[in-house]
Each structure stands twice: as C-alpha cells, then as structure tokens.
Amino acid sequence: MKPPHILLIVGGGIAAYKACELIRLIRKAGMSVRCVLTDGGAQFITPMTLAALSENEVFTTLWDLKNETEMGHIQLSREADLIVVCPATADLLAKMAAGISDSLATTVLLATDTPVLAVPAMNVRMWQHAATQRNVARLRADGVTVVDPDDGAMACGEYGPGRLPEPVAIMQRVEAALHRVSAAPAERGPLAGRRVLVTAGPTHEPIDPVRYIANRSSGRQGFAIAEAAAAMGADVQLVAGPVHLPTPSGVTRIDVETAREMAMAVDAALPADIAIMVAAVADWRTAGAAEQKIKKTGGALPVLELAENPDILAELAKDPRRPALLVGFAAETENVLDHAQAKLARKGCDWIVANDVSGDVMGGSDNAVHIVTADGVESWSNLPKDQVARKLMEKIADAVVR
Known part of the structure; x- marks a missing residue:
C-alpha cells in the first residue's frame, strides 16, 4: 500500500520553527512530505532547511516557470492525501475563508x-x-479541520490561547485525519457521509465586563452526543458555549459565548443533514451591556433592561436549509411532558428530547429523558450521559438511514 503523502504549507510567524520537527515526525511515521513555504514563513526558516528534512523540493512561488512545468500548482494541490497548514496565521485563515488566491x-x-x-x-x-472567529467558523463549515491552539506564553510576552500545539500533538491530528480519509465504508459507520450539527453548553450574556447572565448547563450531554455521532462516521460540527471540556475525537468545534454568536455559528455551519440542538441558550440578554463594571451607588439597585435573544431552534426550523431531521432539547422543572409537547408544536422541529433538571442533571453525569415526537413519547430511565448519547444517535441513525 502506498504510504500517505502530506503537503505541508508553512505560514509566517515564529512558530514556523516547529514545522521542522513536524516534518521529522511525518517522515518517522513512514509518510512522505512536500513543503510550500510562504513569504512570511521564509522570514523564519529557509527552503534549504525544509528540503533537507523532507528530502523533497520546496515550493515558494506561483511564478516559477520551471516548477509550473514540472509540478504545476494544480497537481501539487491534488497529489497529497492531506494538506496541513502549520502554522496557520490570522492572515492565512482570512484568505482561506474568503477564497483569496494571491x-x-x-x-x-x-x-x-x-x-x-x-x-x-x-x-x-x-x-x-x-x-478571526468568524473566519474559523466559516472554514469549519466548509469542511476544513481547524485545530484549537494551545494556551500558553507567547513570543510577544502575552499569555493565552494562540500558541501552536506541540508537534507530537499536531502529528496525532494528522494521523486522525488520515484515518478518516482512508477508512473503508464498513468502518465509517451508519452515518458516514452525513453532516451533523450539534450545539452544546450554556451561553453567557454580558451585563458588564465582569458579570453575565448564564445557566447551569455543563455541556456534557451535547459533547457526548457529538462524540457518539462522530463514532458513527458523521461529519460533526459542534457549536459550543463557554465550557471547559475537551473536544471529542473526530469533531470540529466552534466556540462561542453569547446566544447571538451561537446563532451566527449555526447559520455558518449549514447545510446539515441532522441538527441536534442541545445547548441551553439564554432567552434574554441585557439590552446594552455596561462598558465598565457597575458599581454600588448608595444602596440603589441597578436596573437591567432585557432584550429577547434569537430563537435558534425556531429560526432553523423555518430556514430553507433546514436539516432533514431537527432535534431540540427541553430542560424543564415541572410538567415536563406537557411543556415538551407544546415546544414541539411551537418550534417546528421533528423531535424534542425533554428532561427534568430540577435536581443536579445540568451539572451531573446522568440523565433521564423523554423523546417526544408526533407519534408519541418514548421514555428512558436514568442513564449515564454517554449512554444516553449513544442510544439517541442509534435512534437517529435508524430514522435517517432506511
């Protein structure tokens, strides 16, 4: 069997030096690699370095007649099993999202x-x-796998998300991507070729720079559903509110904070074959968040004027790109089935998954749910959330693959 071939595009930035170690790991894994070095990348490492490590010619310009004759850019773009952009700068991401080819x-x-x-x-x-977040969401919606950067100290002296992952971690993502590409249909599961959109977690609606309106959603159920869908071979886009959970294997994650950001990310992730809207989206936001921290003033209570957030589930149900199967969630504290059945009719979705969150369900590891459809109600007793996820995805697969 022919070994996998990687095309590595090295962008500009001090992190470009890590591309050298990535090439070494690719070669050590028995794969071949060619490199395209951008003008920015060439400010940090040389074509000679990349050529020596890859044992292949390095390509740097579109305007080389010899290269275009022997290895045209079209052939270069098609001969690889996987294209890796590392490091992907903000400029490169913006141009990729906009379709610029300069x-x-x-x-x-x-x-x-x-x-x-x-x-x-x-x-x-x-x-x-x-x-940048809009560009990342657009690329993920277009099918590009965008890895979340690491948190850490940066060359500029600041600290936070934006640091290039270590080459070993990048290599793991390369191998996972190649496995998805090469998996035989029988290995890819019943949802192979299906695009699944999942929302998860809460939203945070700012009051001022240090306070926000939120709820107790942990995101665990939505993340478990995304993982179960990916295990069945689906192409999964996970739109996640502010939670501290690892991204499930094989899932493309888009992080958002507010309900309006989640609505935009859902719109950018369309079209989808199946949408499972698990997120506990805040119904209201402050009409105008304060730019500075609100202070106590002589005991007077601040007045918060609220505005209604977009109804993501109802708007998706009316969208011309509506998924063939649209599943909503209903977190209730009383009259669970009555409220769920009313929500099913009001929102225009196909199924409602309802649960009683009056206990510790939103932060806990177990869940008991009712699947409410036009045909009736199916109730599941208390189960770990990962089992609920697998059982729900099996039911979804049975509904769409027949």
Whole structure:
C-alpha cells in the first residue's frame, strides 16, 4: 500500500520553527512530505532547511516557470492525501475563508479537493478577535479541520490561547485525519457521509465586563452526543458555549459565548443533514451591556433592561436549509411532558428530547429523558450521559438511514 503523502504549507510567524520537527515526525511515521513555504514563513526558516528534512523540493512561488512545468500548482494541490497548514496565521485563515488566491499557498488551497488540516498560531487577541472567529467558523463549515491552539506564553510576552500545539500533538491530528480519509465504508459507520450539527453548553450574556447572565448547563450531554455521532462516521460540527471540556475525537468545534454568536455559528455551519440542538441558550440578554463594571451607588439597585435573544431552534426550523431531521432539547422543572409537547408544536422541529433538571442533571453525569415526537413519547430511565448519547444517535441513525 502506498504510504500517505502530506503537503505541508508553512505560514509566517515564529512558530514556523516547529514545522521542522513536524516534518521529522511525518517522515518517522513512514509518510512522505512536500513543503510550500510562504513569504512570511521564509522570514523564519529557509527552503534549504525544509528540503533537507523532507528530502523533497520546496515550493515558494506561483511564478516559477520551471516548477509550473514540472509540478504545476494544480497537481501539487491534488497529489497529497492531506494538506496541513502549520502554522496557520490570522492572515492565512482570512484568505482561506474568503477564497483569496494571491500566492502559491492560497492558490493551492483554493484549487484542492484534498482534506485540509489548519493549525493556527497567533497572538491571543488576534485569535480571540471576532473576525478571526468568524473566519474559523466559516472554514469549519466548509469542511476544513481547524485545530484549537494551545494556551500558553507567547513570543510577544502575552499569555493565552494562540500558541501552536506541540508537534507530537499536531502529528496525532494528522494521523486522525488520515484515518478518516482512508477508512473503508464498513468502518465509517451508519452515518458516514452525513453532516451533523450539534450545539452544546450554556451561553453567557454580558451585563458588564465582569458579570453575565448564564445557566447551569455543563455541556456534557451535547459533547457526548457529538462524540457518539462522530463514532458513527458523521461529519460533526459542534457549536459550543463557554465550557471547559475537551473536544471529542473526530469533531470540529466552534466556540462561542453569547446566544447571538451561537446563532451566527449555526447559520455558518449549514447545510446539515441532522441538527441536534442541545445547548441551553439564554432567552434574554441585557439590552446594552455596561462598558465598565457597575458599581454600588448608595444602596440603589441597578436596573437591567432585557432584550429577547434569537430563537435558534425556531429560526432553523423555518430556514430553507433546514436539516432533514431537527432535534431540540427541553430542560424543564415541572410538567415536563406537557411543556415538551407544546415546544414541539411551537418550534417546528421533528423531535424534542425533554428532561427534568430540577435536581443536579445540568451539572451531573446522568440523565433521564423523554423523546417526544408526533407519534408519541418514548421514555428512558436514568442513564449515564454517554449512554444516553449513544442510544439517541442509534435512534437517529435508524430514522435517517432506511
């Protein structure tokens, strides 16, 4: 069997030096690798270094007649089993999301039908900027696997998310991506080829820079459902509110904070075959969050004016791109089935998964649920959340694969 071939695009940034160790790991794993070095990347490492490590010619420009004759950019974009962009700078991510092709690297990325794995590295504020997060959401919706950067100290002296993961961790993601590409249909599960959208966790609606409106959702049930869907072979997009949970294997994660950000991320993740809206989205937000911390003033209580958040589930039900199966969740503290049946009719979804959260369900490890459909109610006794997830995904697979 021919060994996998990787095309490594090295972006600009001090983290480019880690690409050298990544090449060594790729070669050690028995794979071949070619490199495209951007102008920015060439400020930190040389073509000679990459050529020596990869034992292949390094490509740097779109305007080399000899290279275009012997190895055109179209062939370069198609011969690989996986394209890895490492480090993926904010500039590269923006151009990828916008479909700009003004260099060899961006032209290769636009011309390819090969799976792409992007490994970002940049300043923490650049990573957290709304523009970068929109670009990442767009790329993930387009099928690009974007790895979340690590937290840590950076060359600029700041600390936070934006640090390039260590080469060993990147290599693990490369191997996982290649496994997904090469998996035989029988290994890929009943949802192979299906696109599944899952939302999970709470949303945080800011009151001022230090306070927010939230709920007790831990995100565990939604993350377990995303993991179970991926295990069945689905292409899973997980839109996650602010929770501290590891990203499930084989899942593309989009992090958001507010309900409006979640609504935009859901819209960007469409189309999908199946949507499972597990997130406990805040119904209201403050009409205008204070720019500075609200202070006590002589005992007078602050007045918070509230505005209604978008109804993500109801809007998705009316969207022309509506998934074929739309599943909502209902967290109730009383009259669980009555409220769930009313929600099913009001929201326009296909199923409602209802549970009683009057205890510690939202932060706990177990769940007891009722599956409410137009045909009736199916109740499941208390189970660990991962078992609920597997059982629900088996029911979904039975409904859509027949």
